[in-house]
Amino acid sequence: MSGTSSKNTTPAEMAGVSAESKPVKKRRRMRYNPNKVAHRLNQLGLGYFSPIARLIGGDEPAKQLRELASNTVLPLVAFMVFLTAWAMCASVVKSGSVEIPSPHQTWYAWGGKAIPFASHPFPDLVAGKEGPLFAENEGRDPKSIVGFTVAEGVAEQDFYRDQAERVAGFEERAQEAAAEGDSEKAERYDEMAAKFADKSYQGNKTFFDQIWISLLTVAIGFLAATLIAVPLGTLCGLSSKFNIAINPLVQLLKPVSPLAWFPIVFVFTTWGIDTPDAGSIWQRALFTSAGVVMLCSLWPTLINTAVGVASVDKDHLNVAKVLKLGWFKRIWKIVLPASLPLIFTGLRLSIGVGWMVLVAADMMAQNQGLGKFVWDMYQNGDTLSTAQIIVAVFFIGGIGFLLDRIMLVLQRLVTFEEQTI
Amino acid sequence: MAYIEFRDVSVGFGSGSNRTEVLEGINLEIEKGEFVALVGYSGTGKTTLINLIAGLLIPDEGEVLVDGKVVEGPDPERGLVFQNYSLLPWLSVHRNVGVAVDEVFMHEEAARKVKRIRKAIDQVNLTDAAHKKPGELSGGMRQRNSVARTLSMNPTLLLLDEPLSALDALTRSVIQDEILGIWEAEGQTVVMITNDVDEGLYMADRIIPLSVGPPATLGMEVEIGVPRPRSRHEIHSGGEFKKMRSEIINFLLEEKARERARSESKAVSLPNIAPVDISQHRPRLIFGIRPKPKKVLSTR
Numbered sequence: 001m002s003g004t005s006s007k008n009t010t011p012a013e014m015a016g017v018s019a020e021s022k023p024v025k026k027r028r029r030m031r032y033n034p035n036k037v038a039h040r041l042n043q044l045g046l047g048y049f050s051p052i053a054r055l056i057g058g059d060e061p062a063k064q065l066r067e068l069a070s071n072t073v074l075p076l077v078a079f080m081v082f083l084t085a086w087a088m089c090a091s092v093v094k095s096g097s098v099e100i101p102s103p104h105q106t107w108y109a110w111g112g113k114a115i116p117f118a119s120h121p122f123p124d125l126v127a128g129k130e131g132p133l134f135a136e137n138e139g140r141d142p143k144s145i146v147g148f149t150v151a152e153g154v155a156e157q158d159f160y161r162d163q164a165e166r167v168a169g170f171e172e173r174a175q176e177a178a179a180e181g182d183s184e185k186a187e188r189y190d191e192m193a194a195k196f197a198d199k200s201y202q203g204n205k206t207f208f209d210q211i212w213i214s215l216l217t218v219a220i221g222f223l224a225a226t227l228i229a230v231p232l233g234t235l236c237g238l239s240s241k242f243n244i245a246i247n248p249l250v251q252l253l254k255p256v257s258p259l260a261w262f263p264i265v266f267v268f269t270t271w272g273i274d275t276p277d278a279g280s281i282w283q284r285a286l287f288t289s290a291g292v293v294m295l296c297s298l299w300p301t302l303i304n305t306a307v308g309v310a311s312v313d314k315d316h317l318n319v320a321k322v323l324k325l326g327w328f329k330r331i332w333k334i335v336l337p338a339s340l341p342l343i344f345t346g347l348r349l350s351i352g353v354g355w356m357v358l359v360a361a362d363m364m365a366q367n368q369g370l371g372k373f374v375w376d377m378y379q380n381g382d383t384l385s386t387a388q389i390i391v392a393v394f395f396i397g398g399i400g401f402l403l404d405r406i407m408l409v410l411q412r413l414v415t416f417e418e419q420t421i
Numbered sequence: 422m423a424y425i426e427f428r429d430v431s432v433g434f435g436s437g438s439n440r441t442e443v444l445e446g447i448n449l450e451i452e453k454g455e456f457v458a459l460v461g462y463s464g465t466g467k468t469t470l471i472n473l474i475a476g477l478l479i480p481d482e483g484e485v486l487v488d489g490k491v492v493e494g495p496d497p498e499r500g501l502v503f504q505n506y507s508l509l510p511w512l513s514v515h516r517n518v519g520v521a522v523d524e525v526f527m528h529e530e531a532a533r534k535v536k537r538i539r540k541a542i543d544q545v546n547l548t549d550a551a552h553k554k555p556g557e558l559s560g561g562m563r564q565r566n567s568v569a570r571t572l573s574m575n576p577t578l579l580l581l582d583e584p585l586s587a588l589d590a591l592t593r594s595v596i597q598d599e600i601l602g603i604w605e606a607e608g609q610t611v612v613m614i615t616n617d618v619d620e621g622l623y624m625a626d627r628i629i630p631l632s633v634g635p636p637a638t639l640g641m642e643v644e645i646g647v648p649r650p651r652s653r654h655e656i657h658s659g660g661e662f663k664k665m666r667s668e669i670i671n672f673l674l675e676e677k678a679r680e681r682a683r684s685e686s687k688a689v690s691l692p693n694i695a696p697v698d699i700s701q702h703r704p705r706l707i708f709g710i711r712p713k714p715k716k717v718l719s720t721r
Binding site for chain 2: 313315316318319321322323324325329333334337338340414
């Protein structure tokens with residue numbers, strides 16, 4: 001009897017507990033504040049989505065829908081106008097073997113597949129060629145960007161499968177030889193197995209590899225530019241004499257084109273960097289390209305840092321004086337934090353310049369980045385390759401936009417809400 | 422010898438023809454533990470005077486002594502509360518105080534430093550806002566934060582540069598009492614600048630009005646021998662206070678009048694220019710082509 005009663009009370013207690021704890025939980029849960037979320041989204045550069053956040057909160061739904069519609073429809077209309085203008089050029093503008101590719105041809109150059117139910121964008125190119133190569137690539141044209149990437153992936157897999165087989169074969173023979181007691185032969189087979197196992201796939205770079213190399217190049221160049229520009233800019237801001245000394249040099253070098261920097265940087269990298277292995281990604285061309293990016297993206301950060309440091313609020317410097325902060329602490333604790341917003345404005349401009357300069361630098365240095373891709377496609381000199389250049393243009397623009405957004409978010413994070421304190 | 426001593430101090434800004442003397446021939450003595458209020462019109466050199474004590478400025482002539490030593494630069498012992506708060510906007514209230522504590526008590530262990538920061542923030546009743554950034558605070562809270570930063574350095578001398586002038590009347594009276602409470606508990610010497618005579622009467626032991634410069638001098642001073650705690654009501658209606666207030670205000674008004682007379686004697690009389698009514702005197706413009714001048718032959 002007691003057993004059943006205890007069994008009965010337990011669920012009752014549990015129910016009691018849960019009934020009591022539920023409202024507490026509810027009170028504790030943060031209420032959804034659409035304004036706050038919208039503000040955060042704006043801060044992250046995702047202002048497009050802030051009407052959606054307000055809509056979820058039920059805040060003036062009609063107004064939000066209208067805003068969302070205009071935010072979506074207006075850019076779409078502009079894009080359609082752009083597509084139309086492009087399509088009109090496509091059938092008209094041509095030079096020798098190259099035409100300006102149509103949007104459909106560009107789509108094909110990207111994915112290797114025609115749009116369903118439309119006529120084929122490259123009728124004469126494709127006639128009779130849709131053979132086994134297409135079948136291997138999921139029906140994609142292996143000359144297209146995605147098709148080529150898939151084909152390279154397959155080739156790489158094949159290579160490693162083949163390699164594994166060979167290595168296994170040599171090891172097997174080595175074991176056989178060891179079993180026979182011929183240690184010399186076994187050693188030789190082992191050596192050959194090791195030699196084969198060491199080899200890595202040396203295929204062609206795909207478009208996506210080239211994007212990564214481009215990003216790596218810009219990262220190196222931008223990082224180097226930051227490491228030079230921020231300290232130098234700080235010195236300029238701190239000492240007007242230093243600023244007077246280097247200002248003419250800055251003004252002189254700032255407008256120089258990346259194409260002019262290239263031969264100079266090339267000499268430096270050839271002198272300073274040993275010839276790397278063929279398989280390494282740390283090619284000399286990468287550093288040449290990064291050097292050009294650095295020399296061109298240095299200036300906005302330098303100038304903005306100098307202005308930021310020079311315009312630190314005098315009151316903040318007085319605080320440093322009263323506290324008797326040493327030189328280093330004054331810079332580190334007062335001057336640099338106070339000028340961070342402007343430094344980041346400079347960095348944002350710098351990364352934009354760096355990315356813009358990159359394609360030219362890659363072309364000149366023959367760095368395996370997007371610039372090399374554009375150059376190679378240009379050398380091919382047919383409409384399909386030109387269409388691939390247009391795909392690359394969209395990618396270059398898109399990545400540049402993303403980089404800018406990332407820097408914008410960082411910039412907003414370091415900018416204090418109210419600067420008038 | 423007095424705790425703070427000004428000996429024939431003169432200071433000016435600029436050089437050559439741009440030079441303006443701000444303070445001239447200042448002699449002043451302030452005793453240890455005294456609460457002194459400096460009043461005067463804006464722009465008469467009150468901040469310059471306090472910066473001289475803080476060591477942010479060095480006099481051109483004469484010398485400023487604090488505790489028998491000539492002031493040669495700033496020192497955390499002489500805590501200055503800035504007129505415009507001077508908080509670092511990227512740091513929280515806690516960290517703004519922490520910057521000072523980390524520097525002044527550099528060699529103390531972290532836990533003791535945190536204790537000091539907490540104590541200073543408690544003293545100004547800002548505990549609940551310790552994690553907030555200056556941008557999220559009201560003017561009064563910012564000033565409290567600024568005071569807390571100065572208090573955390575354990576100064577023996579508190580220099581308050583118009584600490585309350587940017588605040589509304591209610592917040593002002595609350596912070597006045599807080600500052601008085603801290604002073605009574607810790608017994609620092611306080612030099613406070615204010616533009617409000619009543620504030621000086623309520624808070625200070627002695628009020629020193631500055632003459633209207635440039636260059637400003639110290640003309641007189643009023644000892645307020647009224648025991649504490651003083652009542653605000655008394656300040657506004659008490660006879661004793663009335664007498665002292667009128668004494669100070671008369672001095673300041675006379676100064677203003679003298680300054681006006683001085684500037685009028687120097688004044689350049691401006692010509693009486695009345696704007697022309699264009700609608701009445703509409704200018705007539707005639708465009709034409711002038712023929713090439715020719716020699717007119719005499720007809721005679």
